[in-house]
Amino acid sequence: xxxxxxxxxxxxxxxxxxxxxxxxxxxxxxxxxxxxxxxxxxxxxxxxxxxxxxxxxxxxxxxxxxxxxxxxxxxxxxxxxxxxxxxxxxxxxxxxxxxxxxxxxxxxxxxxxxxxxxxxxxxxxxxxxxxxxxxxxxxxxxxxxxxxxxxxxxxxxxxxxxxxxxxxxxxxxxxxxxxxxxxxxxxxxxxxxxxxxxxxxxxxxxxxxxxxxxxxxxxxxxx
Amino acid sequence: xxxxxxxxxxxxxxxxxxxxxxxxxxxxxxxxxxxxxxxxxxxxxxxxxxxxxxxxxxxxxxxxxxxxxxxxxxxxxxxxxxxxxxxxxxxxxxxxxxxxxxxxxxxxxxxxxxxxxxxxxxxxxxxxxxxxxxxxxxxxxxxxxxxxxxxxxxxxxxxxxxxxxxxxxxxxxxxxxxxxxxxxxxxxxxxxxxxxxxxxxxxxxxxxxxxxxxxxxxxxxxxxxxxxxxxxxxxxxxxxxxxxxxxxxxxxxxxxxxxxxxxxxxxxxxxxxxxxxxxxxxxxxxxxxxxxxxxxxxxxxxxxxxxxxxxxxxxxxxxxxxxxxxxxxxxxxxxxxxxxxxxxxxxxxxxxxxxxxxxxxxxxxxxxxxxxxxxxxxxxxxxxxxxxxxxxxxxxxxxxxxxxxxxxxxxxxxxxxxxxxxxxxxxxxxxxxxxxxxxxxxxxxxxxxxxxxxxxxxxxxxxxxxxxxxxxxx
Numbered sequence: 293x294x295x296x297x298x299x300x301x302x303x304x305x306x307x308x309x310x311x312x313x314x315x316x317x318x319x320x321x322x323x324x325x326x327x328x329x330x331x332x333x334x335x336x337x338x339x340x341x342x343x344x345x346x347x348x349x350x351x352x353x354x355x356x357x358x359x360x361x362x363x364x365x366x367x368x369x370x371x372x373x374x375x376x377x378x379x380x381x382x383x384x385x386x387x388x389x390x391x392x393x394x395x396x397x398x399x400x401x402x403x404x405x406x407x408x409x410x411x412x413x414x415x416x417x418x419x420x421x422x423x424x425x426x427x428x429x430x431x432x433x434x435x436x437x438x439x440x441x442x443x444x445x446x447x448x449x450x451x452x453x454x455x456x457x458x459x460x461x462x463x464x465x466x467x468x469x470x471x472x473x474x475x476x477x478x479x480x481x482x483x484x485x486x487x488x489x490x491x492x493x494x495x496x497x498x499x500x501x502x503x504x505x506x507x508x509x510x511x512x513x514x515x
Numbered sequence: 516x517x518x519x520x521x522x523x524x525x526x527x528x529x530x531x532x533x534x535x536x537x538x539x540x541x542x543x544x545x546x547x548x549x550x551x552x553x554x555x556x557x558x559x560x561x562x563x564x565x566x567x568x569x570x571x572x573x574x575x576x577x578x579x580x581x582x583x584x585x586x587x588x589x590x591x592x593x594x595x596x597x598x599x600x601x602x603x604x605x606x607x608x609x610x611x612x613x614x615x616x617x618x619x620x621x622x623x624x625x626x627x628x629x630x631x632x633x634x635x636x637x638x639x640x641x642x643x644x645x646x647x648x649x650x651x652x653x654x655x656x657x658x659x660x661x662x663x664x665x666x667x668x669x670x671x672x673x674x675x676x677x678x679x680x681x682x683x684x685x686x687x688x689x690x691x692x693x694x695x696x697x698x699x700x701x702x703x704x705x706x707x708x709x710x711x712x713x714x715x716x717x718x719x720x721x722x723x724x725x726x727x728x729x730x731x732x733x734x735x736x737x738x739x740x741x742x743x744x745x746x747x748x749x750x751x752x753x754x755x756x757x758x759x760x761x762x763x764x765x766x767x768x769x770x771x772x773x774x775x776x777x778x779x780x781x782x783x784x785x786x787x788x789x790x791x792x793x794x795x796x797x798x799x800x801x802x803x804x805x806x807x808x809x810x811x812x813x814x815x816x817x818x819x820x821x822x823x824x825x826x827x828x829x830x831x832x833x834x835x836x837x838x839x840x841x842x843x844x845x846x847x848x849x850x851x852x853x854x855x856x857x858x859x860x861x862x863x864x865x866x867x868x869x870x871x872x873x874x875x876x877x878x879x880x881x882x883x884x885x886x887x888x889x890x891x892x893x894x895x896x897x898x899x900x901x902x903x904x905x906x907x908x909x910x911x912x913x914x915x916x917x918x919x920x921x922x923x924x925x926x927x928x929x930x931x932x933x934x935x936x937x938x939x940x941x942x943x944x945x946x947x948x949x950x951x952x953x954x955x956x957x958x959x960x961x962x963x964x965x966x967x968x969x970x971x972x973x974x975x976x977x978x979x980x981x982x983x984x985x986x987x988x989x
Binding site: 396472474481482485486489505506507 | 796797799800801803804806807810846847849850853880
């Protein structure tokens with residue numbers, strides 16, 4: 293797995309590159325848009341992390357040109373701007389995901405992994421499982437230790453999302469995006485509320501569905 | 516003072532207009548002068564020509580004697596004032612009759628006509644300048660036998676004749692010019708008063724840093740009065756912007772200080788090596804949480820400032836308020852359940868309006884969030900949307916303990932936390948954001964009490980079509 297990081301801020305670039313390497317990715321780093329575009333056109337990457345504000349060639353233009361050249365690499369935009377408008381523009385120019393600075397690295401990692409998985413187009417199984425928890429997307433049946441568990445629709449969606457990212461932390465923002473279909477954080481404690489309900493049904497011992505302070509939640513396949 | 520006067524717009528205008536006036540008068544006078552002089556001259560010419568014709572007739576009847584007799588017999592003052600000379604081509608002057616008051620030299624100075632001129636034309640008149648004050652008007656007629664009869668008259672020169680006119684014009688003209696400069700300056704001075712006031716005010720603001728300075732005094736209608744009013748409005752608006760900006764900065768500094776202090780304290784504690792890695796991790800996580808909170812606080816404050824300053828970009832689209840209300844109720848359904856609060860919806864008919872769905876969604880969310888926070892378990896929250904004439908009305912009411920009347924305006928203030936709400940989580944910005952967004956949409960929001968004593972928030976927004984995109988707080 294090879295990831296391109298196009299980021300002009302040396303500190304951010306350094307911690308992203310270091311983190312990705314730790315997670316087992318090969319990484320290339322470009323500090324400006326022109327270099328980034330050249331790299332992206334000459335190498336096949338599994339994903340690219342592109343800052344929106346870049347010297348020489350901004351991130352949006354970079355990705356637009358990349359798409360013009362039919363390079364299908366999945367792109368995650370990074371931006372200091374958080375407005376919904378910027379987010380939409382980022383996705384319209386050919387980006388696949390969007391994160392605002394400052395961000396948690398674990399969330400960045402989770403999003404990059406999700407992008408790569410989506411791009412690899414492995415058909416998703418209708419059955420998700422982690423440890424003794426199974427979830428059937430079609431029959432909507434959930435079991436824990438072989439016993440059926442009754443979940444409300446939102447608890448079901450949340451569990452499905454957590455199982456897809458089992459073993460990796462996911463942020464509240466990601467949960468809101470995928471479970472509630474909210475593109476911005478409405479700043480409520482609804483996620484906490486639903487997580488604690490789900491926990492009560494799936495993990496009453498508090499060993500699987502854990503809160504990762506400062507990041508979000510993680511579902512561990514094995515206690 | 517003299518320099519100021521010289522540089523004054525009023526004086527310059529007055530002088531320029533006076534100069535134009537003077538030029539026009541001079542042209543008019545010149546034309547008049549020329550016309551008058553011409554008429555006077557013509558009269559003299561006609562008189563002497565007439566005499567030449569008479570004398571030529573007399574000569575034709577009886578030669579020199581008849582002509583002489585004719586001259587001497589006519590003793591009218593008119594006739595006597597004329598000089599008569601008969602010239603033979605061979606012998607020069609044959610007969611001369613001069614007016615009695617002429618002296619010999621004068622007679623000699625009357626020029627003989629030029630040969631060619633007289634030969635070609637029967638009758639000709641010339642005007643001969645004699646001295647500064649007098650001119651000769653001399654007519655010459657050629658007789659059939661080639662002799663020439665000359666009749667002349669000494670007249671006041673044109674310059675003398677028209678001197679009174681020139682004097683009068685000079686006096687009146689100069690007077691009028693001075694008067695026009697004077698009165699013109701005065702009028703222009705009065706008319707340009709608003710400009711001077713404007714300049715004085717600007718000077719006060721620039722030099723003395725007196726930002727409260729405004730152009731005072733009332734001015735009649737007109738462009739300058741409008742300018743002054745606009746200038747004042749501009750200053751007011753700037754002052755508002757500056758004040759809002761300063762307040763925002765003050766608030767921001769104040770509100771960032773507390774969490775930053777907390778953050779710093781937590782980090783400092785984490786650095787003191789207690790030997791327990793779990794404790795250090797917990798402290799670091801607390802730091803991360805606190806940073807997130809700070810970041811969120813900053814974003815909301817900036818959103819509020821942008822909305823209040825009119826800088827919030829609204830992506831308006833046609834939407835049904837009911838959809839936003841339903842979405843919000845759905846988002847909070849678990850929270851409501853958890854708190855034991857029943858959320859009821861009252862959405863009888865579509866409520867269409869042009870609004871930013873994300874921003875308006877924040878409004879509904881924040882109001883509902885607020886209601887859920889302050890309603891005790893077992894309580895009830897009602898979300899209602901309806902069209903009311905030109906307004907779309909959204910109301911969020913609960914059956915909690917309500918807001919004291921004295922605090923109903925204060926709850927919209929930034930970071931306001933009533934005594935009862937301090938224990939609740941939150942930033943104290945939700946309702947400020949609500950008001951800022953609603954007002955950016957051209958609407959209003961107010962808090963009052965339900966008949967049962969609970970709190971009720973009512974948002975009124977212009978319905979689709981009546982919304983003015985530029986409306987917002989200045």
